[in-house]
Amino acid sequence: MIDAHTHCFPPEISDNVSQWAKDNKEPHWLELVAPKNKPSLQGWASKESMVQTMDDSDINQSILLGWYWENKTTCLKHNLLMKEWMDFAPKRLHGFASIYPNDDPINQLELANSMGFKGVGELHPVVQDYATNKAQWHAMAQWCEAHNWPINFHVSEGLNVKYPNFIPTPFNIYLEIAIAYPNLKIILSHWGGGIPFFELNHKIKNHLKNVYYDTAASPLLYDINVFRNVINLVGSEKILFGSDFPLKVYPKKQKIPEMQSFIKDTRLNAGLSKKESDQIFEKNISELLSL
Numbered sequence: 001m002i003d004a005h006t007h008c009f010p011p012e013i014s015d016n017v018s019q020w021a022k023d024n025k026e027p028h029w030l031e032l033v034a035p036k037n038k039p040s041l042q043g044w045a046s047k048e049s050m051v052q053t054m055d056d057s058d059i060n061q062s063i064l065l066g067w068y069w070e071n072k073t074t075c076l077k078h079n080l081l082m083k084e085w086m087d088f089a090p091k092r093l094h095g096f097a098s099i100y101p102n103d104d105p106i107n108q109l110e111l112a113n114s115m116g117f118k119g120v121g122e123l124h125p126v127v128q129d130y131a132t133n134k135a136q137w138h139a140m141a142q143w144c145e146a147h148n149w150p151i152n153f154h155v156s157e158g159l160n161v162k163y164p165n166f167i168p169t170p171f172n173i174y175l176e177i178a179i180a181y182p183n184l185k186i187i188l189s190h191w192g193g194g195i196p197f198f199e200l201n202h203k204i205k206n207h208l209k210n211v212y213y214d215t216a217a218s219p220l221l222y223d224i225n226v227f228r229n230v231i232n233l234v235g236s237e238k239i240l241f242g243s244d245f246p247l248k249v250y251p252k253k254q255k256i257p258e259m260q261s262f263i264k265d266t267r268l269n270a271g272l273s274k275k276e277s278d279q280i281f282e283k284n285i286s287e288l289l290s291l
C-alpha cells in the first residue's frame with residue numbers, strides 16, 4: 001500500500017512549536033497545530049518512527065507532502081528536512097516539495113527537482129495568496145505540467161460550520177488552473193472539499209479529467225460512506241488513499257499518530273471491492289508518479 005498524503009513535522013519542531021512559528025513567521029500554521037483553548041490534533045513523528053508506523057500498517061511507500069508556508073525561506077528549510085527523510089529511506093519515502101509560488105517559483109522547482117522531489121504541495125491558494133500573484137502561480141503550473149509533476153492542493157470543505165482557523169478555498173481557483181493546464185495532474189486534498197459533486201456537470205467534468213482526490217483527514221471530516229459516494233461521482237480511478245499522518249484523525253482513540261485505524265476502518269466499513277481497494281490504496285498513485 002502507498003500513503004499518498006503524509007507530512008514531515010519532526011520532533012525538533014514540536015519541542016517548541018510557538019517559538020518555531022514565531023521565528024519563522026508562520027502564524028497560520030501555528031493556529032492549526034496549537035489552537036487556542038482546544039487540544040491539538042497534530043501529532044509528530046521522527047523519520048524512524050514514521051517508517052516503523054508504516055511497517056505496522058503494511059504501508060510500503062509514503063508521499064511526504066510539504067506545507068503551505070507563508071514564507072519562501074520556510075519552504076526551502078522544510079525541503080531540506082524532507083530530503084533528509086527521503087535519503088533515510090529512499091525506497092519508502094518520496095517527497096512533494098514545499099513551494100512558495102509568489103517569488104520565483106521556477107528556481108525553487110529546479111532546485112527541488114535536483115533534490116529528488118516528485119511533485120508540489122500541499123499548497124493553499126488563499127493562505128499563499130494566489131489572487132495577487134497569479135502570474136507566478138501559472139508559471140509554476142506550466143512547469144509542473146511540462147515536467148509531469150502533480151500538484152497537491154489543500155481544499156477546504158465547501159460548506160461547513162465555521163470553526164477557528166477555517167479559511168475557505170474558492171473552488172473556481174482550481175477550475176481556473178485545470179482549464180489553463182489541461183495536462184497538469186492535480187490532486188485535490190480532503191476529497192476536494194465537495195468538488196466531486198460538480199463532476200456530474202458535463203461541462204465541468206471534462207475540465208477535471210486530470211484531477212484526483214485524496215482522502216486525507218477523512219475520518220475527521222466525513223462519514224465512511226464518503227468512499228462509496230465519491231466513487232459513484234468520479235470513479236475509483238481518481239481516488240488516492242492519504243492518511244494525513246501524523247495528524248490524529250481519530251482524536252478520541254489515538255494516543256500516538258498512526259495510519260492503521262483509518263486503513264482498518266476503510267477496509268471493514270467502506271464496502272470497497274478488491275479492484276477499488278487496489279486502485280485507491282496503490283495503483284492510482286503508483287501510476288501517477290511511476291513508482
Ligand SMILES: [Zn+2]
Nearest residue numbers: 122154155189
Ligand atoms: Zn490539507
